[in-house]
Amino acid sequence: MASDHRESAGVDGQSALLDLLSAVTVIALAVLLGSVAASLASTVLIETGIAGFDTTLNYIVRSIAQFVGFGIAVAAYLTLADAWSVLRARAIDLRGVGWIVAGVVTLLTLSTGVSAVLSQFGIVPATNQVIAMGRENPVVFLYMIPVTLLFVAPFEELVFRGAAQGLLRRAFGPAVAVGIASALFGAVHLIALIGGGTGQLAYVVVAALLGVVLGGIYERTQNLLVPIVVHGLYNATLFAIQWVDATGSAPALL
Structure with a gap:
C-alpha cells in the first residue's frame, strides 16, 4: 500500500510536530465553529418564535447546524493549508460494501462486549445528551436516524x-x-456527556476504541466514504434500538 508518510522521505521532527498541531487545530476549529453554528441556529429559531430552546425541533436543527459547522471548518482549513490531498475518497465498490457490513457488525459487537465487561466492574459509561433527551421524548431517536446518516x-x-x-x-x-x-x-465526546468521573472516562475509552475500528477501516480501504457509511449505520442502529426500548415496543436489551 502506498504511503505519504513524511518520515519515509526524511522529514524532521519539527514537521511532524507541525502535522500534530495541525490535526489538533482542525479538530478545535471544527468544535468551535460547530458550537457557533448551533448557537446561531438556535437563536434564529427562538427569536423568530419558531421553536423554543428546549423543543425537539430546536435540538434537531442545532445538531444539524453543529455538524455542518464541522464541515465548513474542515473545508476552510484544508483550503487555507492547501492540504486537500490528505483526503482519500471514491465511489464505494463491492469490496467496500463488504467492509461496511463487517464494520457495522464489529462496532456493535465491540460496544456491546466492552459495555458487558465494564458492567462486571460496576462501571456504567456516562450518558450522551441525545440519549437522555430521547428517553424523555422518544421521537428524538427517530429524527436522529436521518440526521446521523446525513450530517x-x-x-x-x-x-x-x-x-x-x-x-x-x-x-x-x-x-x-x-x-x-x-x-x-x-x-471530544466529553462535551456531549451527562455524568462524570469514571463514567465519563469509560465513555471516552469506548468511543476511542470504536474510532480505532473506523480509522483502521479507512486505512484499509483508502476510501473515506466507507467509514462514513459504517459510522452512520452504526449510530442509526443504536437510535432505532433506543426508540424500540423507550417506546416499549420490545423488551429492553440486556
Whole structure:
C-alpha cells in the first residue's frame, strides 16, 4: 500500500510536530465553529418564535447546524493549508460494501462486549445528551436516524478520519495516526456527556476504541466514504434500538 508518510522521505521532527498541531487545530476549529453554528441556529429559531430552546425541533436543527459547522471548518482549513490531498475518497465498490457490513457488525459487537465487561466492574459509561433527551421524548431517536446518516457521520468522519488522521498519517504513518486520531475522537465526546468521573472516562475509552475500528477501516480501504457509511449505520442502529426500548415496543436489551 502506498504511503505519504513524511518520515519515509526524511522529514524532521519539527514537521511532524507541525502535522500534530495541525490535526489538533482542525479538530478545535471544527468544535468551535460547530458550537457557533448551533448557537446561531438556535437563536434564529427562538427569536423568530419558531421553536423554543428546549423543543425537539430546536435540538434537531442545532445538531444539524453543529455538524455542518464541522464541515465548513474542515473545508476552510484544508483550503487555507492547501492540504486537500490528505483526503482519500471514491465511489464505494463491492469490496467496500463488504467492509461496511463487517464494520457495522464489529462496532456493535465491540460496544456491546466492552459495555458487558465494564458492567462486571460496576462501571456504567456516562450518558450522551441525545440519549437522555430521547428517553424523555422518544421521537428524538427517530429524527436522529436521518440526521446521523446525513450530517453526524459524514462530518465527524471528515474531521477525525479525513482531516486529522490524514494530517497525522503524513508525520507518523497509518498506525500511530489511527491511535492519536481515535484518542482525540474519544476525548471530544466529553462535551456531549451527562455524568462524570469514571463514567465519563469509560465513555471516552469506548468511543476511542470504536474510532480505532473506523480509522483502521479507512486505512484499509483508502476510501473515506466507507467509514462514513459504517459510522452512520452504526449510530442509526443504536437510535432505532433506543426508540424500540423507550417506546416499549420490545423488551429492553440486556
